[in-house]
Amino acid sequence: MNAEREAGQIARVRRFNRTVTERVGVLHDHYLGRDRPVGEARLLWEIGDEGRDVRGLRDRLGLDSGYVSRLLRSLEADGLVTVGTAPGDRRVRTVRLTEAGRAERAALDTRSDALAGSLLRPLNPAQRARLVTAMAEVERLLTAATVVLDTLDPGHPDAVHCLRAYAAELGERLDTGFDPARSLLPDPGELRPPHGLFLVARLHGDPVGCAGLKLPPGAPAEVKRMWVAPDVRGLGLARRLLAELESRAARHGSTLLRLDTNKALTAALGLYRAYGFEEVEAFNDEPYAHHWFEKRVAPPGAGPDVSVPAR
Amino acid sequence: MNAEREAGQIARVRRFNRTVTERVGVLHDHYLGRDRPVGEARLLWEIGDEGRDVRGLRDRLGLDSGYVSRLLRSLEADGLVTVGTAPGDRRVRTVRLTEAGRAERAALDTRSDALAGSLLRPLNPAQRARLVTAMAEVERLLTAATVVLDTLDPGHPDAVHCLRAYAAELGERLDTGFDPARSLLPDPGELRPPHGLFLVARLHGDPVGCAGLKLPPGAPAEVKRMWVAPDVRGLGLARRLLAELESRAARHGSTLLRLDTNKALTAALGLYRAYGFEEVEAFNDEPYAHHWFEKRVAPPGAGPDVSVPAR
DNA sequence: ATGGTTCTCTGACTAAAGTCAGAGAATGAA
């Protein structure tokens, strides 16, 4: 049945991979590193205008510490970067571009533009427009597919980051403001096993969304603290978080999922309805809530596959 | 004016390049060559089930002859390929996969599927469908952009290939059959400077289309022998060939472009009309023609930019 | 048959990319 469709999709993706790595990937690298090893060029690019600490570079590019060190030494010898110790922690070193480094980066930039231009030039205006649109779509969806969901302790720095952002956003959007201490979940620690769980979504290691699940014994599971960072909205991440929570709730044995929300959060209201939640009478006295929803939980294994992508 | 739009498009393409090389390109290579150097893996892949001659491999992958030889030696030592001399020409060597080589290739295949799957898995069905559609579009258009147009002598093997394919196709599609000797251009050598020119379109070095231009002194320029290979139709190549011919005619000083065609070639008829040709009275007595068209030539520089993409 | 060409291979290199095992300084927790 749909194994066949899936095989077709996989074949398409593979053809895409081949075409694109041939036409874009190889060119990309060799355009980039015309008079400089690709490794150095990538590093130069990744340092950015702001500067960056060495650890960050290693993580981002996935390189060995000794290797990065050597690359930096080489860039330093060419006068393209300066390496100094970070203000807070004197073990950590930060790299910044020099004037010459900026110029070199600008040259890479120009080449990157030339590559992009060479892809567009043979096409007529209508084709260009279509290519650009399709590229934007692919990019958006690949980005969506790159987001990974992890169960984290609510005290983990990434979890804290999300919870702060959640509170800050509610504070702005609700006419009443928002004070977590006054809400029904003053302590997110309640979202810790065995009383619940807390999901964090990350993109390239940066936290970009979260959702908590309360699992009170003998009572319906409850969605709490769902948030998605503004710059990754529209990627279907909220839906994915909900689906993941639902499947966790199902595995836990819950048969009903509930949540409450504020009338100001119109996008969330729409999502809950579209996802299959139905509005019900108030089941708690959360001071910030105007709407209460519930949804029967699909039995385990029936949910969409949202496992972590390989990397 | 549209410099601004172009800058926007270039920026989009660059973002795409970055996302895709990060997410697809790097993975692609390192998935592929997990326990084998990428170079060898690529070679193994490129040999294919049918076997291939060494020269073909070199061309396709753009590698040094010595390098390929060494890679083959290594694959041979691992028992993955056998190298023998080609039947026709004993200088040429052909490579075929052994049983073990096929198995290794199948393993690469599986990994490639796994990579594709890892891109799709985090997405919901609607997103998967959209991603696959957008990928197909990008791939099509990148393929279109990869086609290069060259002016070739009509006697060049690639030109001959196209002219033969042209004649064979007409022979099939016209109720009357087609005999080049009976047509008004029995000798394609007339499409040679200074009396004309002959364009060949190539994709990865293989000829996939052609178009000739007659430039009779003091008379309108005339399009002849336009053909596009079946498997690259729908990429806008015919239109691109027409545009290139028009701009060559303009540079030559022609102000009118003409052509004749057969009623069986419905796609061509549609293209000519869409491109701005208007049907006129017969201007010659070509036995295979049912329709005659002409179009005023845009002055030099006004045509779309169809210069050769970088590679 | 002869001379120029084509095709593949070998030997002798080089540069890039990356790995691994410490060493030494700074930090944080007990």
Place this chain on the structure above:
DNA sequence: TTCATTCTCTGACTTTAGTCAGAGAACCAT
């Protein structure tokens, strides 16, 4: 203070990837 940990760096390697200059066999046109 002490001990484990974190972070960066150096030295000593290896593997990939690729280049270049011929050599030798086979082919092709004259």
